[in-house]
Amino acid sequence: MVSVVYFDTSALLKRYVTEVGSAWVQNLLTSSTDLEVFTSSLTTIEAICAFARRLREGVLTQATYATVERAFDYDVRYKYGLIEVTSVTLATTRDLAKRYPLRAYDAVQLASAWLANQCLVRAGKAPLTFICADEQLLSIAETAGLLSDNPHRYG
Numbered sequence: 001m002v003s004v005v006y007f008d009t010s011a012l013l014k015r016y017v018t019e020v021g022s023a024w025v026q027n028l029l030t031s032s033t034d035l036e037v038f039t040s041s042l043t044t045i046e047a048i049c050a051f052a053r054r055l056r057e058g059v060l061t062q063a064t065y066a067t068v069e070r071a072f073d074y075d076v077r078y079k080y081g082l083i084e085v086t087s088v089t090l091a092t093t094r095d096l097a098k099r100y101p102l103r104a105y106d107a108v109q110l111a112s113a114w115l116a117n118q119c120l121v122r123a124g125k126a127p128l129t130f131i132c133a134d135e136q137l138l139s140i141a142e143t144a145g146l147l148s149d150n151p152h153r154y155g
Contacts, residue, residue, distance in 0.1 A: 002028075002129045002147075004036045004120060006113040007080075008106070009046040010133035011151050012039055015075070016047075016068045017054060021133060021151025028131075038081040038128065040112040042105060047072055083112040100140045110141055117146055 005028070014025040029037065048069065055065040076082065083089070085108060092111040096102060102110065113130045121127055130146040132138050138148045 003032075003034060003126055004038070004128040006038045006083075006116060006128050006130050007043070008039070008109040008113075008130070008132040008134070008137070009043045009050065010137075011131045012043060013047060013050055014133070014151050016051070016072055017060070021154055024151045024154035025131075036081065037079060038083055038113075038116055040109050041082045041084050042108055042112075044076055044082070046105060083116055085112070089115060096140075096144065100143070102137070102140065106134070106137050110137065110144065110146075113141065113146060114144055 011021070011025060013019075014022040015029060029035070051060065051065055051068055051072070054060045055062065060068065089108065089111050092115055093107045096111055096114070097104075097107045109132075110130075113128065117128050117130075127147055130138070130141045130148040131151065132141065132148065133150055133152055135150065135152075138150055141148045
């Protein structure tokens, strides 16, 4: 059982919008009171953009959008540890982007998770698990030394 997870936006969205892997994400996030959940502060922007796109496309109704946004804002405030994008994060992002074929926000997500993992390991704690719904990003994360999982693997 994992005790610390880092969700990128592609996986965290599954907590709020039903799609492949949503049941697994819901179960993971509700099955343990000891689970520590981290994500990048950029996830707050990426998620709202994704919710708004689904509203424009008619996937979400206005009422559902409002409910999802409230739930997300609550969880960001009270349940998730946000990793701020700092100059160290940006420098690590640049280094990762030079080594791996990454899109910009994916590189920031990976750098944030990598740095958080380094802090945990240096403190003698268990490493985090990087949770993402993008197989290419997961492969890169594993190459960079992170444990990983994909909600799509669980239907």
